[in-house]
Amino acid sequence: MEISARKEQFSIAYIExxxxRLGLNPSVDRVDIDSVDLRLSADNFNVAGRVVRNPQIEIQLKCTSQDIEKDGSLKFKLPVKNYNDLRGEDITSPRYLMVLIVPSKPEEWITINSDNMSLSYCCYWQSLRFFPETSNTSKVTVQIPTSQKITSESLLDLIEKASKREFI
Incomplete structure (x- = not known):
């Protein structure tokens, strides 16, 4: 399998x-025409004592082993099609770009010991909802603060915001 396909599969496995762990339901469209690689939904999500049925977020996943961190943010070159599909206020479910940083050697992506398994390195998120139009024709450099790391807490927070119909 080519390295780009391996990175795609690993990034999906990382988020899944x-x-x-959180009890969220992942789903994948058969055809990716709208820059959504993965959806996460929650069944009967409880927000402040009120049950919300099936809040969901949509995710465009990218994976790189390049050193793209500088001055507290990632500088990721996103294809214009993905950029345009993720931005704008006419989207009903919150959409996020998630960029997973991995070691350059695939054999270093996963470490398995007798009592645990760890995945390397980290994944970060960014909402492009309010980003401006671009005149670029190929790629757009998107900045993602390194403080926006994907953790159990941050992923749950994104689902909670979706349940309240809050868009970032």
Whole structure:
């Protein structure tokens, strides 16, 4: 399998592992025409004593082993099609770009010991909802603060915001 396909599969597995811990339901469209690689939804999500049925977020996943961190943010070159599909206020479910940083050697992506397994390195998120139009024709450099790391807590927070119909 080519390295780009391996990165795609690993990034899905990374997010799905966190989603499994939280009890979120992942789903994948058969055809990716709208820059959504993965959806996460919650069944009967409880927000402040009120049950919300099936809040969901939509995710465009990218994976890189390049050193793109500088001055507290990632500088990721996103294809214009993905940029345009993720931005704008005419989207009903919150959409997020998630960029997973991995070691350059695939054999270093996962470490398995007798009592645990760890996935390397970290994944970060950014909402492009209010980003401006671009005149670029190929790629747009998107900045993602390194403080926006994907953790169980941050992923749950994004689902909670979706349940309240809050868009970032």
């Amino acid at each position: 592992a966190i989603a499994a």
